[in-house]
Amino acid sequence: MKATTWVGKDKVKVVDVPDPKIMNSRDAIVKISSTAICGSDLHLYHGYIPAMREGDILGHEFMGEVVEVGPEVGNLAVGDRVVVPFPIACGRCRSCQQGLFSVCENSNPNAGFAEKLMGHSPAGIFGYSHLTGGYAGGQAEYARVPFADVGPLKVPDEVPDDQALMLADIFPTGYMGAEMCDITPGDVVAVWGAGPVGLLAAASARLLGAERVIVIDRYPYRLRLAADRAGAEVLNYEETDVLDALNELTAGRGPDACIDAVGLEGHHGNAAMYAYDRAKQAARVETERPFALREAILACRSGGVVSVIGAYGGFVDKFPMGAFMNRSLIMRTGQCHVQRYTRPLLERIRRGEIDPSFVISHHLPLKDAAKGYQIFQKKQDDCTKVVLKV
């Protein structure tokens, strides 16, 4: 089959690889119809997530048709159309039973490796480095889906691929980011990052009843989407001092909740600030550029929530612990527990409450995956989200 593989820093290639096979009795094989490139795939692309190997198949957002099921998969049949959550979760460990699917205790065969870096291991993830299991990803014609009796969600015919595919990661991730804010009437929620996850976090904050949502980015076309499709007020951090503007908009209170939908490859309006972290990152003495996180902490009202859904890989420098501690802030975070959200969010889509496919800007054939990475990375042609059709 054809599959998108990681070759090295800033390089991916679609090559022929063997077809996947059932390896465990709870596996299914899915023939992929649509698969997307995620912002976090760019972290792999840029080489910021450790433990990638040449030849690794990328992709953790995919959907398609079940073509084979293992003997222990009772809930799926050949021919079912499914969308697959990006975290691989067994459904039987205590974490899974508490709904913490992205920290499944059994799905990462390389747990020992992850423990060395993170203390404990998160779940396995499709196509997301050997640190999270070394699973082949879904930017391919077929994928093996472990624990297929837990993750995949059957999608009714009337829901198109573009809407259903957003349930694999970014819609649940954005939604969880908003849910972690404990939104109550009157709340102002600020969102750093108007990428697909930030846009869907902003839209979700509205769905959950936020009074006002403020989105911060530097790309006018993305800010336009935030305003038009997520009902947000927008701030361009290259033109505005964000802390001053947020204080002004909230009459000095600060946003009740701040969502970091940027993660480890942030930018900063101040060239010197950016250069400081970029240089440390290049020298590998810091793995992250945590501008959004620092700013979210400083901006948040005292006692408010900082919700972190942007991806981080290692260690952050200059964490404003003083602000965080003295002002009674709360931080909530996590890779999304997608399995928790797929059914309720599919219902919201079917009821017409939201159409998450508004973030998609490009459709390309799978064979053009390398081009997809490039235009997404360089934000060419007003790119927000690339869907690869198989």
Place this chain on the structure above:
Amino acid sequence: MDLALLGRAWADRSGDRRRRVAVTTAVIAGITAVDVVATLRAGRARRARRRLVRMELAVTVNTPASEAYRFWRNLENLPRFMTHLESVRADDLRRSHWVARGPAGRSISWDAEIVDDRPNESLAWRSLPGARVPNAGRVRFLPAPGDRGTEVRVQLGYAPPAGRLGRAVAKLFGEEPEQQVRDDLRRFKQVLETGEVVRSDAGPDGISLGQQLRQRPAQPLSAGSGR
């Protein structure tokens, strides 16, 4: 850990190595899955005792203690999560015959006996006289507080042989023989909770530290390359 058990196993062993040629053998002992290459020209008992390897490791499984105990008590289940064991055959309720995989396709076998059996609580065993790598172990199954499943606590010990091959093995398995056991316990948890050892494309044999350091790419195995 019952050091006394090991000590006795040693004493029993003394006449055992006399005329043997130096050959390589890998022995994985018990829960241990402790991989040890034995040279049969082993050192004296007291030297061996100095090299005694002891460890204590634990894992929490999301099942009642009775279920975890029952699975372990059926010793023939052990190779399902101790990958270096080829087979364990229970001869009767007390005695069993173990076969471990070694390098270069060699295998080695020994007999063991259960020396203490407290249903749903704990189990202890030791190798019988004649084992090339005398070993003993105990596993306890303790209900975790607040309905958090069962704490499975393992103690074990073994005595790797001396000599060139012993050193070769030590090098092969690194500075942390505990890692082998840790991996075994992870697999034990996977098998109890999910029904089997979890496999990925880069790690088709499931968990193993050595494999984590030298992984194949995360793409499907080709048709011909079975596990």
